[in-house]
Amino acid sequence: MNANSYSPKAAQILDVAENHMRKGGFDAISFRDLATAVGVKSASVHYHFPAKADLGQAVVARYRERIMDALGDPMDHRPLASKLKLLFDTYAAALKDGDSVCLCCQLGAEARDLPKDVAAEVERFFKSIVGWTASALSPSLSASKADKLAAHIISALQGAMVLAVATGDGVHLKNTRSLLKDCVEAQIGR
């Protein structure tokens, strides 16, 4: 099930669901609201996604695929700085309108209250993106240090988004980017 295997209507439903979930979490979407937003009835949404957990899982899976595709191969020959810039730009684009965090930041916080399949998909997102970052760092650091620094980078970006949304001030994300850059340079000893 890759991200392009959805019918146009199903993709449209996923788009709306993703936007709503980013702002209010899994409980913020309802079949009726989604149906109205895409111009069908709620029973038709159930046709595409039988249960709410199926919908949630599909939203997260598609999100992960899209992000990971945008990041590309972490082991290719681009310089580390440009990989990290791409990570910051891509991942933090979640804040684009200044009013929503990364989908998995939202869902990650409520992981213990999510349907099992949805929570598993969120966990998979984090393992993917931390793994990508660790791979990108790996030529410059020991495996152990790369893993820790990668997790820290993702953590800090997540938290900065929360702070930005909660205080209504997007500067937090830029601030964290610049401090993370220093942190990475200190670690790789440049």
Place this chain on the structure above:
Amino acid sequence: MNANSYSPKAAQILDVAENHMRKGGFDAISFRDLATAVGVKSASVHYHFPAKADLGQAVVARYRERIMDALGDPMDHRPLASKLKLLFDTYAAALKDGDSVCLCCQLGAEARDLPKDVAAEVERFFKSIVGWTASALSPSLSASKADKLAAHIISALQGAMVLAVATGDGVHLKNTRSLLKDCVEAQIGR
């Protein structure tokens, strides 16, 4: 309205509400569930907190007061390192059972979907705790650098909690603590 001005039953309601909200956000609490948990009927919960927004606001306000009280005066004569240790210990205690993030991390992510008063209280929490941290750093750094580093510290702690809950691995918090310590030391030039 300080944290000790609630009747025993109201305080009990706030306790349960806080625990549930930490795991699933504002929508995760219902008057009926709370009532059952404390042994009354839902109408009695409305007696103590007329509307859901009142309850949410009270939970967040009490949380902020408790955390800020535990942190104490950021300008007193304790060494910086022990203030930061207290911050990490106190604030990160939210993860105590390994299955819930900081209340305001959860609510901060969904700030745009919260009742206005609740969102304002969440914002107030963040401004308080970032302000405390900046004050603690202020003897060692310029005001501008202290503000930035303080926001970064809080961001990183928030994000680490999300990662810890989402992946079920509490090591992320310890990891971030140690990298933040390095980051602070690099900034104050020690």
Place this chain on the structure above:
DNA sequence: AGTGATATACCTATCAGTAGATAGATATTG
């Protein structure tokens, strides 16, 4: 001491609205 007013803290009963989900009919296309 006795009486009435007031406040506190609960209750029962109910409301309109919304939730996720399903059964079964209909239309369109290959």
Place this chain on the structure above:
DNA sequence: CAATATCTATCTACTGATAGGTATATCACT
């Protein structure tokens, strides 16, 4: 015919909220 995609209609369960009743306790006044 069969697959796809929609519909109408409906179900049960739960949501926040309100109206109005009950019991208890405290206080003021005679």
